[in-house]
Ligand SMILES: Nc1nc2c(ncn2[C@@H]2O[C@H](COP(=O)(O)OP(=O)(O)OP(=O)(O)O)[C@@H](O)[C@H]2O)c(=O)[nH]1
């Protein structure tokens with residue numbers, strides 16, 4: 001905890017939902033998992049621990065933002081998740097000027113840790129550091145705390161780097177990786193960052209959900 005500069009309660013959270021859902025074939029935010037859409041499930045999971053209002057990074061014609069501030073990408077063309085991160089930074093700079101960081105959470109990962117923001121905030125030691133989540137030794141940079149001060153650098157990088165690989169952007173900054181453990185369930189260890197990309201993933205997510213409900 002010592003040295004941490006960010007308090008999780010003060011960090012605005014932006015849901016990333018600006019992708020194409022091409023593997024799902026339809027907007028996966030509205031795919032049903034249990035008795036809720038992925039979108040509703042993720043909003044509820046954040047609301048459990050998050051005091052600040054939540055914004056939604058999605059296309060301007062999104063059907064129902066559930067009262068969240070709708071934040072479309074500032075650079076058009078679906079240039080990847082970091083375009084959503086940039087929109088999140090710009091939203092935070094305008095609407096939460098006291099916040100050093102903005103958090104991003106993707107719309108397709110329904111089992112993310114409840115202590116996500118608290119642990120990521122603890123990992124940040126200076127206002128220019130990035131924190132990203134990891135599990136099973138794999139990075140999940142869509143789950144990140146992003147310094148608002150890096151917006152200009154991110155914008156330049158998105159526009160000028162033709163490959164736009166997330167790891168290349170991260171290499172330009174000081175990054176804190178926060179490793180989260182597997183969740184033990186009745187059918188085995190669940191990666192808390194399991195994400196739903198395909199119809200088959202949705203079927204698998206239903207199994208994990210049932211296994212988690214068995215445990216509670
Ligand atoms: N703003 C924005 N968000 C994106 C973009 N591409 C992906 N994302 C988001 O980043 C997260 C991870 O992306 P993917 O799992 O690849 O989702 P996707 O791009 O919608 O799906 P596929 O088309 O199947 O790859 C999701 O929350 C997406 O909504 C983009 O171009 N712009």
Ligand SMILES: [Mg+2]
Pocket residue numbers: 108195196197
């Ligand atoms: Mg995904």
